[in-house]
Amino acid sequence: xxxxxxxxxxxxxxxxxxxxxxxxxxxxxxxxxxxxxxxxxxxxxxxxxxxxxxxxxxxxxxxxxxxxxxxxxxxxxxxxxxxxxxxxxxxxxxxxxxxxxxxxxxxxxxxxxxxxxxxxxxxxxxxxxxxxxxxxxxxxxxxxxxxxxxxxxxxxxxxxxxxxxxxxxxxxxxxxxxxxxxxxxxxxxxxxxxxxxxxxxxxxxxxxxxxxxxxxxxxxxxxxxxxxxxxxxxxxxxxxxxxxxxxxxx
Amino acid sequence: xxxxxxxxxxxxxxxxxxxxxxxxxxxxxxxxxxxxxxxxxxxxxxxxxxxxxxxxxxxxxxxxxxxxxxxxxxxxxxxxxxxxxxxxxxxxxxxxxxxxxxxxxxxxxxxxxxxxxxxxxxxxxxxxxxxxxxxxxxxxxxxxxxxxxxxxxxxxxxxxxxxxxxxxxxxxxxxxxxxxxxxxxxxxxxxxxxxxxxxxxxxxxxxxxxxxxxxxxxxxxxxxxxxxxxxxxxxxxxxxxxxxxxxxxxxxxxxxxxxxxxxxxxxxxxxxxxxxxxxxxxxxxxxxxxxxxxxxxxxxxxxxxxxxxxxxxxxxxxxxx
Numbered sequence: 001x002x003x004x005x006x007x008x009x010x011x012x013x014x015x016x017x018x019x020x021x022x023x024x025x026x027x028x029x030x031x032x033x034x035x036x037x038x039x040x041x042x043x044x045x046x047x048x049x050x051x052x053x054x055x056x057x058x059x060x061x062x063x064x065x066x067x068x069x070x071x072x073x074x075x076x077x078x079x080x081x082x083x084x085x086x087x088x089x090x091x092x093x094x095x096x097x098x099x100x101x102x103x104x105x106x107x108x109x110x111x112x113x114x115x116x117x118x119x120x121x122x123x124x125x126x127x128x129x130x131x132x133x134x135x136x137x138x139x140x141x142x143x144x145x146x147x148x149x150x151x152x153x154x155x156x157x158x159x160x161x162x163x164x165x166x167x168x169x170x171x172x173x174x175x176x177x178x179x180x181x182x183x184x185x186x187x188x189x190x191x192x193x194x195x196x197x198x199x200x201x202x203x204x205x206x207x208x209x210x211x212x213x214x215x216x217x218x219x220x221x222x223x224x225x226x227x228x229x230x231x232x233x234x235x236x237x238x239x240x241x242x243x244x245x246x247x248x249x250x
Numbered sequence: 251x252x253x254x255x256x257x258x259x260x261x262x263x264x265x266x267x268x269x270x271x272x273x274x275x276x277x278x279x280x281x282x283x284x285x286x287x288x289x290x291x292x293x294x295x296x297x298x299x300x301x302x303x304x305x306x307x308x309x310x311x312x313x314x315x316x317x318x319x320x321x322x323x324x325x326x327x328x329x330x331x332x333x334x335x336x337x338x339x340x341x342x343x344x345x346x347x348x349x350x351x352x353x354x355x356x357x358x359x360x361x362x363x364x365x366x367x368x369x370x371x372x373x374x375x376x377x378x379x380x381x382x383x384x385x386x387x388x389x390x391x392x393x394x395x396x397x398x399x400x401x402x403x404x405x406x407x408x409x410x411x412x413x414x415x416x417x418x419x420x421x422x423x424x425x426x427x428x429x430x431x432x433x434x435x436x437x438x439x440x441x442x443x444x445x446x447x448x449x450x451x452x453x454x455x456x457x458x459x460x461x462x463x464x465x466x467x468x469x470x471x472x473x474x475x476x477x478x479x480x481x482x483x484x485x486x487x488x489x490x491x492x493x494x495x496x497x498x499x500x501x502x503x504x505x506x507x508x509x510x511x512x513x514x515x516x517x518x519x520x521x522x523x524x525x526x527x528x529x530x531x532x533x534x535x536x537x538x539x540x541x542x543x544x545x546x547x548x549x550x551x552x553x554x555x556x557x558x559x560x561x562x563x564x565x566x567x568x569x570x571x
Contacts, residue, residue, distance in 0.1 A: 048446065074448035082446070088439035090504075099436040102429045103448040111429065151448055 001026045001186050002047070002078075002155055007056035008210075009039075009046050016042040018210035019056065024155070029177070029187045031197045031218065034207035035231050040190045041083055043207065044157050048080040049073040061154065075103065077154035081147075081161060083190070085140040089133035093124055096132050096143055100150030114150060122146045122176050138169045142176075149180060156180065158189040162196050170196055194222075206230065253557040257419070257507025260514070265412055268405040277404055279521065281476070283513045284411035285469055289490075290497035290509030291418035292465030297495060298503035299425050300458040301438030303358070306365030307494035309347070309372050310340045310463040312485035314470025316376060319388035319480055324381065329399035333471040337464050344463020348456035357441075366491065373486030387481025390474060399475045407476050414468065415510060421465070422506040434458055435504070466494065489535065496538055500545045502554025511553040516541065 002024040009017040016039045024030050034040050046053045049070040057066045065073050079100075088096050097115035098108075105111040119125045122142045127135065132143060141161050148156055158177070162170050174196055181187055191197045197204065197218060204221045206214040208230040214221045221227050225237035232240070267280045289311065297303045317336030321327040327335070351364050376382045394400050401407060425431030433454050436444040445451055474480050484490070501512025516538075523537050549555060 050442070050445075069450075070445040071448045071450045074446060079448075080446055082443065086440045086443035086446075088436050088443065090439060091435060095432065095435075099432055099444070099449070100447045102432055106429050108427050108429060108432070111432070147443070147447055 001028075001061060002188070003057075003059040004043075004047060005057045005059075007043065007046055007058065008054050009042055009051055010054055015210045017046060017053070020207065020210065020212050021056075022205050022212065022215070024186060024188055026186055027181070027184070028203065029181050029189065029201045031201035031204040032188060032190045032207060033192075033197065033204050033221065033227075038207040038230075039210040040207050041159060042210075044080055044159055044190065048078060048157060050080075074151060074153075077152075078157065079148045079151050079153040079155075080157035081144040081159055083159040083163065085137075085144050087132035087135065087140055087143055090131060092129050092131055093119065093135070093143060093146075094128040097124075097146045097150045100147040103151040115146075118146045118150045121149065121179070123172070137164045138166075138173075141165065142173070145173075145176070145180075149185075153185060155186045155188065158187060158191075160190050160192065162191060162193045165193075167195075174199055198222075251558075253502070253511075253554040254506060256557050257510060260507070260510060261412075261416065261419070264415075265409075268408045274404070277408060279517065281404070281408050281411055283517045284408070284415050285472060285476075286493055286497055286517065287510040287513035288411070288414040288418045289466060289469045289494045290501065290512055291415070291422065292462050292469065293494040294498040294503060294505075294509050295421065295425065295465065296458050296462035298498055298505065298508065299422070299431060299438065300434045300455060302455060302459070303362050303495065304365040304459075304462075304491070305362040305488075305495070306367070306369030306491050307462075307466050308486045308488065308490035309365065309369040310344055310466030311470040311473070311490050311494070312369070312372055312376070312480075312482070313340045313343050313463075314467025315474045315480040315485045316382060316388065316470070316482075317467065318471045319390055319474050320382065322390055323388055328397075329475065333399065333475070336471050337467045340467020340470070341460045341464035344466075345456055345460040347463075348459035349452075352452045352455045352459075366488070369486050369488070369491060373482050376482040376486060383481070385482065387479060387484075388474075390478040392478060400478070407472075411472065414472065418465065418509070419506050421461070426506065430454070430457065438504075492535070492538060496542060500541065500549070500552055502552025505552070505554040508552050508554045511557075515553060 004020060004022045006019040006021055007017055008019050020043055032040050042051065045051045047058050049068050052067050057064060060076055060078050065076060088099065094112060094115050097118050098111040101111040101114035105114055116128065119128055122145050124142050124146055127139060135143060145161055162173060170193055177187065177200055201218055203216065204218045205212050206221050206227045213226045213230060214224040228237040228240055264280065264284065268277060271277055293304060293307050314336045317339045318332040321332035321335060322329055347368055351361060356364055377385045394402050425434060433449045436449060437451055437454050441451055470485065497512035497516050498509045500516055501510065502508030520534060520537065527533055
């Protein structure tokens with residue numbers, strides 16, 4: 001579905017993304033992990049056309065989308081959400097979602113009807129007529145998701161849809177995302193909430209300093225020494241290992 | 251909703267003015283109010299619904315006015331054809347400015363400054379050539395008759411202006427109920443999110459400024475047919491640009507009847523101030539400046555916000571089922 005090959009983006013002297021490659025198959029939920037500043041959001045932006053990569057290629061369902069403008073990529077079926085939510089503040093929730101629905105529906109009425117369906121799907125139905133600016137953080141995250149979903153994407157790039165949510169809210173949104181995948185949408189998500197990652201994603205890639213340092217099942221990458229070092233610092237893997245061994249010793 | 255009913259009632263009342271009012275002065279007064287209401291609506295399409303604050307709408311007004319005047323005076327084109335061509339020119343210039351400005355991602359204050367600069371350059375150019383009337387302006391020869399788009403009875407012009415305002419309101423209604431309008435407002439609210447949802451930013455903004463340019467040029471054409479005279483300072487000067495944005499901001503940006511409310515209030519107050527101060531030169535601009543500050547401070551959503559049951563769509567309590 002998505003093939004990213006040797007994608008690089010530098011800002012001045014910093015290699016924000018350094019020849020990163022990843023593959024996503026149809027129907028999967030894949031997580032993109034990594035410590036703060038690893039380059040996850042830049043990688044998303046480069047895939048979705050918000051920043052032009054310096055090198056490498058992105059293919060979506062077999063066709064090259066490298067460096068295309070975001071609205072064209074969206075029309076091809078790849079849509080991203082933003083880590084820092086970007087609601088259309090003065091518009092109502094219904095109008096917000098309808099903007100996404102208009103990608104495939106020229107008629108205002110159809111777009112508004114579609115918006116209601118999507119709101120139902122993500123649990124925003126009671127808030128349809130509320131201005132987006134009045135939503136709580138959890139509500140805004142759902143709105144990000146709903147608008148993206150309304151474009152009927154084939155591939156959804158979710159940038160930390162659970163950051164800032166409390167554990168109850170996280171446990172509410174997990175089944176929503178599972179249901180989205182169930183409806184045939186492939187998902188790549190950036191997430192720090194490990195509880196959610198483990199319950200959602202089958203596979204994960206780990207990015208550090210712009211490079212993919214590990215990939216595999218979520219359990220595999222979570223115990224990968226390189227990953228532990230990336231998160232906890234040099235030597236951490238050895239300390240964790242010895243702590244574990246000590247605990248298991250008779 | 252309340253604001254829309256009030257706007258419709260006001261429109262109906264304004265239709266009756268020429269039949270109820272005998273005085274030439276008041277007929278002219280209300281005629282100008284309608285004209286500026288439509289000019290404000292043209293600004294509102296781009297600024298209110300699209301969030302692109304032009305400070306140079308005089309450019310489009312002037313293109314319409316000088317376009318039709320030059321075609322009629324220099325080339326003997328029929329007044330209706332000249333008017334249609336001038337309106338098309340307004341659209342083309344709007345689109346060209348839009349392509350240039352939006353392609354280079356000029357927004358906010360930069361967009362305002364560039365549009366102001368375009369209008370000023372046009373003003374200087376138009377004042378520089380004999381072909382465009384130099385600094386003296388263009389005088390369309392008096393030749394009353396329907397065929398020349400010149401009417402003996404001022405009330406005909408009044409009705410035309412009224413119809414323009416109705417058309418303006420319909421354009422706004424269309425923006426509030428169409429895919430294009432939804433996209434335009436999405437661009438106003440957040441460009442990144444709009445782009446991510448498949449909206450072509452440049453195309454949307456260029457379409458808006460093209461429509462806006464055509465509407466403002468229409469006011470220019472109307473002005474010339476009504477007064478049979480236009481000069482570069484009047485047509486392209488900043489006063490006209492300020493008029494366009496002020497009626498829209500005071501009345502309520504991004505609302506159907508905002509520019510009409512704004513034009514009525516602004517010109518009623520302006521006329522009153524004129525009577526009181528005895529028409530001191532330049533005072534009207536100082537007065538406009540003061541009004542703008544007061545409006546932005548106390549009526550951020552304009553007169554429409556005052557009338558609306560949900561004053562600020564941004565305020566948290568405005569939930570309704």
